Amino acid sequence: MSREGIIDLINGPVVKARNMADFKMREMVMVGDKKLIGEVVSIEGDEGTIQVYEETEGLKAEEMVISTGKPLSLKLGPGMIGNIFDGIERPLKKINEISEGFIAEGIGLISIDEDKKWRVKILVNEGDELRQGAIFGEVEETSLVIHRLLVPPGINGRVKWVIEDGEYNIEEPLVILEDNGGNELNLKMYQEWAVRSPRPVMERLPIDIPLITGQRVLDIFFPIAKGGTAAIPGGFGTGKTMTQHQLAKWSDADIIVYIGCGERGNEMTEVLEDFPKLIDPKTEKPIMERTILIANTSNMPVAAREASIYTGITMAEYFRDMGYHVAVMADSTSRWAEALREISGRLEEMPAEEGYPAYLPSRLAEFYERAGYVTTLNDDDASVTIIGAVSPAGGDFSEPVTENTKRYVNAFLGLDKRLAYARHYPAINWLTSYSGYIKTLGHWYDKNVSDDVIDLRNKFMKILHKEDKLQEIVQLVGEDVLPDDQRLILEIARVIKTGFLQQNAFHKIDTYVPINKQYEMLKLINYLYERAYEGIKKGVPISQIKDKRIFSEVVKMKYTVSNDDFNRIKELREEIDSYYDGLLEKYE
Structure with a gap:
């Protein structure tokens, strides 16, 4: 069985290749001589279609497509907090050291630092029985975040060997487990997880605690719940990014994952410059010590933009599994939908409303469905809250992305152009906005603030x-x-x-x-x-x-x-x- 394809056609980020019958759907592949990272999106007979997450300029027909045998996955471990990644978890600081000022083609799937040593505290002993999701060690990733080392989902066993407390890199085995079949499993500091698969939980819980933001129009008038979903739609200049910045800075989530999805470079530059200087009001420490930034600007490859929100939500779920409350800021889902539309057009799929693919609603639903207040596999209460900005062209809330987003979120914070131009910020229109959480959060307000x-x-x-x-x-x-x-x-x-x-x-x-x-x-x-x-x-x-x-x-x-x-x-x-x-x- 051959595991190498041969390129037939190149259309922007979409590549068609023959000899692909033995490849799998959603498999990650290396494309061409430069080994560009791609993902198989369709297989028809011997022909496969691949979306490439890097610039395809210079790629030629008859070059090879090499299988990796696994789906597009992230390395989840220490080194994520305070870091700045592109849409497929490649650290931009490290990329800048390799090719200053731009992302070079074929740079590979570099991820969190494999050489940096972390001080590890082991919490288990030989002979202990461990089940999936159990915490076997700790790393102080920043002064605000203790990185809890988890047994990966689907793995159970008895501890056969443990390393002593000390400094190690992420590739060194820390614990060896023996499962019921007598197989030995190495537990390291990191896990690998496919970005398009939600991480498992023990149970989804009712949503009844607000995400306190310090913004009056939200906390009192249109509250967002921990584990809930919210959309912030608004035309150009109405303050979507500014509102999300305020939520990222001041909300009482333990960890913030900020996804700059297809935004202008100067806006992301502002985020990258501002966040390191900001002080967390609760701890008086830099806010970057509990923040992950994903920057996929409008001039970066379009396919990586489509993957960026899955990258962000997978990281959020990983920290949720440690018992943290995580808030995800996606800015903006419209740019992500435009990336879907562009790729769909190149794949020659039948367009639906305004050229968007027919599966736009289901993709939005899949994304927002990954929010929730849950009991983790380790019996902790934790949550992922998703707050997505939407950028309807001309501020028209009847366009497909806004309309479909409205179906899947419980808080709709419509920004108004007239309020923004009158310098009324946040420009949330109290007549068109709503929150479906008011009733469910009533008990919390009665108990913690006042019954009126x-x-x-x-x-x-x-x-x-x-x-x-x-x-x-x-x-x-x-x-x-x-x-x-x-x-x-x-x-x-x-x-x-x-x-x-x-x-x-x-x-x-x-x-x-x-x-x-x-x-x-x-x-x-x-x-x-x-x-x-x-x-x-x-x-x-x-x-x-x-x-x-x-x-x-x-x-x-x-x-x-x-x-x-x-x-x-x-x-x-x-x-x-x-x-x-x-x-x-x-x-x-």
């Missing part, structure tokens, strides 16, 4: 919807014709929008807001509304009800109230009481 958080949130959403309807009347005949109670709705809606939903990512206090402060702010705005409405009912004119200084101070509390001392909110409440008590006395 969801009621207040719903009350404010009604005010914002009323204000939207009233604005139609205002634009036709002006605000003065409205009764005072409706004019008060307009004023309070402005306070909610400017003082609560708008948040300044560059302000020291406002960039991250603890959930308890968010609730206190919400309560104070509600108190202002109730006192003002009390005055309206007593016949006080709106011109007096709306005291510019009081309303302005309430809006500015996001800057004037410290994140760990809420005394200023108490003072504002007293000022509101003092003003309205005096006003009501005049109209008794």
Whole structure:
């Protein structure tokens, strides 16, 4: 049986070869004299089709395709945290040392550093029975992440031999297991895993804990759950990348996997420059000590872009299996879908809506389905949360990628061009966005914040919807014709929008807001509304009800109230009481 194909046709990243009958679907292959990395995507009789993850310029017909005998897989082990990879887990720093400034063809499937020595602490003894997913050792990968060494899925046995604690590289055997058949299995620091196969778990659990982000519009109005899914769609310039940066910086996930999928090089450069300088608010240490970056920019090979989100989610599942809560930021799934469309066109597949392949919905579903709150094989609770940005052309949310993404996510955070141009950030439109997690997270909010958080949130959403309807009347005949109670709705809606939903990512206090402060702010705005409405009912004119200084101070509390001392909110409440008590006395 021959395991070498011969190239017949080259069409960009798609290569057709003959003599491929003995190859397998999804097998990783080496293409041509330069040994470019590719993957078999179809086999028809003797002819096979391969998508190549590298630039195919210079590749010639009649060159060989060599089998590797395994699917596209990642090496999962110490050295991933704080590193920057391309779409198929090749470290960009190391590539830059080999070929400065660009990725040379045929550089091979280099991965995490095989020579670096890590200090290993072994946690098992000879004679111990180990099952799949068990932790047999630890490596302090960074000061924030203990890398737990796991028995790979599908492997069980008794410990026959263990190495002493010390410094070793990832290729050295640390433990030898003997399975029931008497076979010896070497456990090393890393595992290999096929990127397109989800890693197994013991059980999927109900989702009932929020991912705390420090962003008021998310934590209170449109919460994302740990183990949940969210989409952030928006046209050019609406702040998708900025919103994801804020989530990556401030969310309470243990580990962040940031996938720059087909983004512009300058945007990824900003990420690569910013993240190493950022300090984690919980630990006061660099945020890169719990972050993995995958950079597949728009000028990199298109097939690697298609693989990049699978690379990211596989890494996330690996750290989830250690018991960590992981958040995956995919920016953006539209560029990934465009890569699917380009490859599909070159494969001469029948196009569906707007030229995308007919399997676009199922591929999106496969990706988002890998999120979840789970019990791991080692009986830990852990999660993978997926937050995907979508870039619909012209901001049209009815296009296929946005529409299909909407079917598979539970939080939809629609960005609005008008809000962005008005410098209202995050530009999340409260009328088109929704979160399906509000009901399931209600118990957590009742227990950890207050039992009236969801009621207040719903009350404010009604005010914002009323204000939207009233604005139609205002634009036709002006605000003065409205009764005072409706004019008060307009004023309070402005306070909610400017003082609560708008948040300044560059302000020291406002960039991250603890959930308890968010609730206190919400309560104070509600108190202002109730006192003002009390005055309206007593016949006080709106011109007096709306005291510019009081309303302005309430809006500015996001800057004037410290994140760990809420005394200023108490003072504002007293000022509101003092003003309205005096006003009501005049109209008794």
